[in-house]
Amino acid sequence: MTHHGLFISFEGIDGAGKSTHIAGLADAFQSEGRAVTLTREPGGTLLAEKLRNMVLDDAMDPLTESLLIFAARRDHLVRVIAPALLRGDVVLCDRFTDATFAYQGAGRGFDVKVLATLERWVQSDEGLLGDPTGNQPMKPEVETVIEPHLTVWFDLPPEEAALRLADSRVPDRFESQPVEFFRRVARGYAERQLGHPERFARIDASQNREAVWQGIRQVFVEKGWLQAAALP
Ligand SMILES: Nc1ncnc2c1ncn2[C@@H]1O[C@H](COP(=O)(O)OP(=O)(O)O)[C@@H](O)[C@H]1O
Numbered sequence: 087m088t089h090h091g092l093f094i095s096f097e098g099i100d101g102a103g104k105s106t107h108i109a110g111l112a113d114a115f116q117s118e119g120r121a122v123t124l125t126r127e128p129g130g131t132l133l134a135e136k137l138r139n140m141v142l143d144d145a146m147d148p149l150t151e152s153l154l155i156f157a158a159r160r161d162h163l164v165r166v167i168a169p170a171l172l173r174g175d176v177v178l179c180d181r182f183t184d185a186t187f188a189y190q191g192a193g194r195g196f197d198v199k200v201l202a203t204l205e206r207w208v209q210s211d212e213g214l215l216g217d218p219t220g221n222q223p224m225k226p227e228v229e230t231v232i233e234p235h236l237t238v239w240f241d242l243p244p245e246e247a248a249l250r251l252a253d254s255r256v257p258d259r260f261e262s263q264p265v266e267f268f269r270r271v272a273r274g275y276a277e278r279q280l281g282h283p284e285r286f287a288r289i290d291a292s293q294n295r296e297a298v299w300q301g302i303r304q305v306f307v308e309k310g311w312l313q314a315a316a317l318p
Pocket residue numbers: 098099100101102103104105106107240250251254291292293294295296298
């Protein structure tokens with residue numbers, strides 16, 4: 087799929103600080119005249135938000151969980167992400183497939199080979215350029231697997247994330263997992279980074295908010311995607 091958009095995902099264990107900084111980046115891109123699509127996973131469409139509620143609220147086996155998450159992802163790609171990239175938008179997505187490898191793969195111990203197969207199927211651009219109902223799919227000339235241009239990984243020790251979350255919100259099914267679960271998830275993200283070093287930017291999320299923001303700012307300025315002057 088040829089497009090002029092920019093696809094950026096944000097990752098890290100719960101409480102690492104993603105939500106705190108995504109809105110600031112959206113403002114920075116908008117102040118430079120770029121259209122921004124701000125979205126999240128699981129979710130981002132009516133159907134995917136319904137699937138999100140099921141995944142976050144109901145106990146299920148890891149294959150069911152992975153299939154629902156990838157089903158939500160496909161709908162999100164077809165209806166929101168691919169059209170936004172074709173329009174030339176900057177897509178800022180709170181979590182994407184690395185979260186599935188970290189949470190369902192490393193966290194829940196589900197087979198990463200199955201996840202890799204689902205990743206290839208779901209993120210194929212085949213059918214993405216057609217009608218989102220799927221009635222009139224168009225075949226791409228060369229099939230490609232859509233993935234973020236950049237993944238900003240907020241790396242934070244699980245013990246610190248737990249402290250930050252303790253008084254901030256009611257935990258969902260994942261957030262209420264023991265710290266050992268998040269140690270595995272954090273290792274899962276580290277493995278994903280090793281597999282995709284060119285795509286990942288690791289941010290030391292244990293720093294204070296201002297230092298974390300400066301780390302993010304530096305990544306975007308170095309890539310030439312934002313001008314230093316546009317950022318506080
Ligand atoms: N650098 C930081 N230092 C201390 N607390 C932080 C920092 N960044 C965010 N927080 C706080 O930690 C909690 C989790 O942050 P949040 O952005 O919601 O994380 P995430 O979206 O990654 O789950 C919030 O209460 C937030 O205010």
